Amino acid sequence: MQLSNTSKYAIRILSYMARQEHEYVHKSNELAQSLDISYKFLTKIMTELVKGEFILSIRGREGGFQLNHPASSITILDILKHFQELTDFHTCILGNGACNPHKKCILHDKWASPRQEIKNMFATTTIDIVNSGDFKL
Amino acid sequence: MQLSNTSKYAIRILSYMARQEHEYVHKSNELAQSLDISYKFLTKIMTELVKGEFILSIRGREGGFQLNHPASSITILDILKHFQELTDFHTCILGNGACNPHKKCILHDKWASPRQEIKNMFATTTIDIVNSGDFKL
DNA sequence: TTTAAATTCTACCAAAAAGTAGTAATTAAA
């Protein structure tokens, strides 16, 4: 019952970027330091985020990354989907094969409601949740 | 957002055992076949379940395993705890360091309620949920 | 035009989880 580190970092990176004005150009170096993520691993994730069209990259000197969409339009669910953590909402919990309502796994009925609540939460939470205050980065 | 395979199997094994009368002696071979889990991997998990005192082992010929407690008293949460998946309910979601209410991660407030619902669900669901019907094993 | 500061690419290494193999130990039946 955990998100992968990659997803966790992606969420933290994007929400951190959302704290600055939209045009701000974020550099990997800066992000890695601020978020305390290894520079090498961070750049790997940045590349993924570019491919996922969450961010734009500006190459070369004075380059960096910008959000590609308004922060208020990027949900946590969007991020999780891109890192394939959505599938868990389909084949979930005991995940024995494809889900078939005629042959449910034993937890299905109990799990349905929490699962929906989580999904809603992820779907309605955007990366601009926080712009100030004592939050971890 | 997934349980480990080990946890999934453990849940399936115990709930399967709970379908028989309490005294029934389950053999690894039988369980592996019925549940379609590799025999070798299953026996590894059975050893863990013995150590966790979920089941009793009877060694030697005609040996096998029995539930160590009434099925109605073993919760899913008990099982997850033993396989260390409980920690996620403390250090959860973005899991950056120990949780400090004065320095929350950005998802804390949104996550609190779904998390509680999941935990309650796991805490109130016992392995005897199902004794018949078209359920996956 | 050269150079420095940045992203990108390719390839590798490490750790954890999942799964397998083989053998030793145990015990009841034959």
Add this chain to the structure above:
DNA sequence: TTTAATTACTACTTTTTGGTAGAATTTAAA
């Protein structure tokens, strides 16, 4: 007492995830 059926133990292999190294590419500033 021998043997077959079972669990327990030790050690390995494979797969996935997490993480690192180094060079190539791009681009604006100097």
